[in-house]
């Protein structure tokens with residue numbers, strides 16, 4: 001375990017990068033995914049189509065391929081970004097598809113009667129969504145969103161392969177120098193991931209029970 | 216309330232300016248032809264009760280009037296204006312048509328008062344205070360003012376339905392649609408809702424009511440429209456319809472509902 005303790009500053013730096021990747025991408029994916037979710041239930045067919053195509057493409061492409069596109073292909077189109085923002089973009093694109101589906105099923109969990117009542121007092125589609133549907137959908141949507149965040153946290157490790165010095169990247173570099181200490185290093189890496197994912201999972205479980213009781 | 220005399224004007228050609236007009240309206244659900252060449256014209260202040268066996272298309276007809284259901288062909292006019300397709304114009308038009316559902320559909324996350332003020336504030340852009348004052352007056356009128364701070368789930372079915380009526384009235388609609396407003400209620404609560412509706416009818420509100428409450432139809436309707444298999448089979452003032460139905464299908468329907 002000495003390697004971990006000796007290199008603690010390095011680990012903490014990696015952890016900090018991982019956390020930032022997860023939080024930034026998570027926040028952006030939440031916004032983009034919610035907009036896409038609204039598209040998916042929109043009465044306007046082209047918007048519905050856009051949402052569907054996005055979800056099917058992003059969800060069914062391996063994350064590494066998404067990264068590859070953002071990191072190596074966009075510079076060729078004249079859009080040169082540092083590695084960290086590129087990683088955030090790739091993670092956002094990928095995660096937004098899952099957020100979109102969670103939001104959509106949350107919206108669908110609110111009875112059609114609520115939407116019909118909202119529309120019949122003259123609320124527009126956007127107003128119905130904002131004032132009637134989404135506030136009620138949030139209750140069902142939060143636990144799956146936390147699970148998506150957990151998956152996102154684990155997915156940030158892919159960024160390590162694309163020159164971002166996050167946890168996994170740090171671990172891999174350390175194993176190069178300490179061939180005999182691979183196991184403790186990997187355990188160290190895993191523990192840091194668990195620091196984010198376990199509390200998130202506990203929170204999701206608690207909220208899930210709360211929603212179940214309130215029903 | 217003199218719009219329909221003994222001589223019901225021929226459909227689509229009512230005297231004066233009719234408030235709601237359906238012209239040769241057709242609608243399918245897949246292969247099912249739910250509305251077949253519907254012609255119906257409703258005068259301002261008229262109370263029309265729609266009767267018919269289950270599955271005859273009553274709800275669908277009601278819901279096409281505020282375009283909760285689109286139609287395949289034909290025309291629907293409200294106050295001389297054709298119903299627009301989706302979008303802002305449709306939303307504006309819907310705000311002039313009040314709708315009361317069988318299952319109340321009150322906004323579950325909002326209090327009774329907020330349920331009634333949401334439309335006036337968001338759609339009519341009223342100031343919150345103004346909207347609240349008129350909402351309280353409406354809740355008073357339907358007899359649930361003392362429940363204003365509660366959530367829908369804390370109210371009885373009858374109270375919820377009266378709140379739903381207040382919510383619709385808050386938009387000052389030109390016409391009110393009721394789709395079996397008492398069918399989900401325990402028997403002892405039916406009358407409190409029907410009383411509110413009868414008062415509304417007396418006050419001159421234009422109403423389209425799908426119901427199985429024959430007492431209400433006799434008492435409050437100006438005209439009964441009988442539907443079967445997606446068509447309007449017969450229409451007449453209530454006393455004539457109930458005592459002297461012309462078609463076999465209407466007679467058959469009446470014999471079934473009046474015997475049990």
Ligand SMILES: Nc1ncnc2c1ncn2[C@@H]1O[C@H](COP(=O)(O)OP(=O)(O)OP(=O)(O)O)[C@@H](O)[C@H]1O
Pocket residue numbers: 244247249267268269270271272273274275276
């Ligand atoms: N969204 C839908 N999709 C497919 N079929 C539908 C839909 N809504 C209604 N129908 C069918 O259309 C027909 C007419 O339905 P509608 O609800 O208008 O009848 P109704 O006269 O109101 O009957 P009830 O007295 O049972 O309420 C029924 O056969 C029904 O099954």
Ligand SMILES: [Mg+2]
Pocket residue numbers: 273274275395
């Ligand atoms: Mg019905």
